[in-house]
Amino acid sequence: MAMMTGEQYRESLRDGRQLYIDGHAIADATKEPLLERSVDWIAEGYDRFHDPAPNAAGPYYDIPGSPQDLREQLEKLLEWDMVTVTTSQGLLALLTAAARMRDQYPEYADRIESYFEYCKERDLRGVQTITDAKGHRKLSPSKQPDPDVYVHIVDRNADGIVITGAKMHISAAGLSHELVVMPTKNMKPGEEDWAVACAVPVNTPGVKIINTTYAPRGHAEYHPYSGRYNMPEGFVIFDKVFVPNERVFLAGEIEHSATFAHSLGLWERLGGTAHLAETGDLLVGLAQLVSEANGIADVPHIRDKICEIIIYATLVRAGLEAAITHAHATPEGWVYPSELYTNAAKHFGAAEFSHMVRHLHDIGGGAILTAPTMDDLRNDEIGPYVAKYMKTMEGVDAEYRMKLFHAVRDITADTYGGWQLVTMIQSGGGLFAQRLVAAKHYDIAAAKRLALEAAGLA
Numbered sequence: 529m530a531m532m533t534g535e536q537y538r539e540s541l542r543d544g545r546q547l548y549i550d551g552h553a554i555a556d557a558t559k560e561p562l563l564e565r566s567v568d569w570i571a572e573g574y575d576r577f578h579d580p581a582p583n584a585a586g587p588y589y590d591i592p593g594s595p596q597d598l599r600e601q602l603e604k605l606l607e608w609d610m611v612t613v614t615t616s617q618g619l620l621a622l623l624t625a626a627a628r629m630r631d632q633y634p635e636y637a638d639r640i641e642s643y644f645e646y647c648k649e650r651d652l653r654g655v656q657t658i659t660d661a662k663g664h665r666k667l668s669p670s671k672q673p674d675p676d677v678y679v680h681i682v683d684r685n686a687d688g689i690v691i692t693g694a695k696m697h698i699s700a701a702g703l704s705h706e707l708v709v710m711p712t713k714n715m716k717p718g719e720e721d722w723a724v725a726c727a728v729p730v731n732t733p734g735v736k737i738i739n740t741t742y743a744p745r746g747h748a749e750y751h752p753y754s755g756r757y758n759m760p761e762g763f764v765i766f767d768k769v770f771v772p773n774e775r776v777f778l779a780g781e782i783e784h785s786a787t788f789a790h791s792l793g794l795w796e797r798l799g800g801t802a803h804l805a806e807t808g809d810l811l812v813g814l815a816q817l818v819s820e821a822n823g824i825a826d827v828p829h830i831r832d833k834i835c836e837i838i839i840y841a842t843l844v845r846a847g848l849e850a851a852i853t854h855a856h857a858t859p860e861g862w863v864y865p866s867e868l869y870t871n872a873a874k875h876f877g878a879a880e881f882s883h884m885v886r887h888l889h890d891i892g893g894g895a896i897l898t899a900p901t902m903d904d905l906r907n908d909e910i911g912p913y914v915a916k917y918m919k920t921m922e923g924v925d926a927e928y929r930m931k932l933f934h935a936v937r938d939i940t941a942d943t944y945g946g947w948q949l950v951t952m953i954q955s956g957g958g959l960f961a962q963r964l965v966a967a968k969h970y971d972i973a974a975a976k977r978l979a980l981e982a983a984g985l986a
């Protein structure tokens with residue numbers, strides 16, 4: 529087995545997978561205009577990491593063995609495309625779940641470890657397929673009028689299981705090779721059929737994926753960020769999909785139904801926090817450049833707002849650092865980040881993100897939305913007017929200033945910006961989930977002791 533090149537990755541997508549977008553079937557994902565750039569981005573990653581040696585493997589298959597490994601992995605992750613990130617996070621989550629299940633279910637733990645090697649040997653990309661359709665939010669899976677709103681086992685035989693249901697918002701699903709399916713929540717007695725975790729190749733009969741994307745539908749130049757970095761989300765339908773035993777990691781053991789989501793939540797929130805820290809610094813940079821280009825960098829209320837974004841970005845990064853520094857080790861010697869710091873930092877970063885974007889919008893002004901396009905600037909008739917009125921001072925010409933505004937709009941106020949606002953909140957399971965996990969891992973007894981002492985009650 530060897531690593532794939534970008535071209536081999538493109539070829540691997542022509543495997544009979546059933547993809548849809550905007551109401552039509554996709555014959556070849558590599559030629560679909562709204563997916564083309566996403567495919568290129570992933571293919572570029574394959575070419576970048578490609579090593580022809582027979583047993584070579586990409587760094588996204590590294591298992592951190594120390595906090596320093598974890599830190600280095602997070603730094604690398606910021607440069608990977610989305611599906612390479614989900615491959616690493618999803619497999620680390622599976623391994624974390626295997627470590628937590630090994631005592632009780634060694635066979636499942638062994639299957640997970642074999643599956644990890646299977647993906648690594650073939651240089652496959654995988655996505656985390658967790659969030660169910662969920663129907664009426666207050667009803668548990670077994671009480672739903674339609675049992676399929678949570679993915680469940682509809683048949684079992686000696687060779688494997690058959691599953692039906694749908695998983696929503698699955699990042700990069702249509703451009704990946706493997707769907708790593710896990711239960712979205714804890715299942716109760718009587719809900720054994722919904723306690724299912726397994727791995728399904730994207731081209732398995734019965735799998736259909738409806739794609740949505742924030743890839744620009746207009747001029748790529750007008751979307752300097754999302755024109756280069758975009759990835760579809762998949763609405764993944766499982767219609768009586770057969771899964772062989774060696775790919776089944778849970779099939780009815782309800783006591784471990786939440787183990788997978790908790791393990792993944794941890795890795796996804798750690799990656800989300802790293803992304804928030806990076807984006808916080810990006811917001812600082814944009815706010816500073818725009819204020820300089822507008823001549824207001826030294827105005828007190830502008831400085832104040834930029835300072836607030838600086839403090840935000842620094843505190844998110846501090847939480848990330850603490851999550852790594854206080855990492856724990858599994859009996860196998862694999863390292864996973866602190867639940868408390870990961871969840872607290874992710875919650876803070878996500879909850880305050882829109883507030884920081886508000887500061888950037890306040891500082892930037894209306895041209896964030898209305899700066900003309902570069903084609904307007906290049907037009908012989910109107911271009912000179914655009915150049916004249918978009919210039920603010922010596923050294924800040926129209927092109928420079930317009931490119932800054934286009935970046936701010938694209939990253940925070942257009943299709944990708946809207947995607948980002950919601951994703952910061954919902955990725956890794958939403959704010960409430962992060963509060964619950966942070967509170968669960970906080971040392972409340974120590975806090976109470978402190979309070980009792982302060983009150984003279986100890």
Ligand SMILES: Cc1cc2nc3c(=O)[nH]c(=O)nc-3n(C[C@H](O)[C@H](O)[C@H](O)COP(=O)(O)OP(=O)(O)OC[C@H]3O[C@@H](n4cnc5c(N)ncnc54)[C@H](O)[C@@H]3O)c2cc1C
Binds near residue numbers: 659697
């Ligand atoms: C861009 C994007 C990418 C994503 N990528 C992935 C991915 O790759 N893989 C994946 O598995 N998931 C992915 N997700 C899904 C994400 O994890 C979910 O959106 C998130 O967990 C919230 O679930 P939901 O969207 O079904 O919203 P809901 O569950 O409907 O939640 C909405 C609100 O209702 C509240 N709520 C829901 N149920 C109850 C209840 N019973 N009682 C009280 N309050 C309740 C929630 O706390 C929340 O405040 C992605 C989401 C987005 C936006």
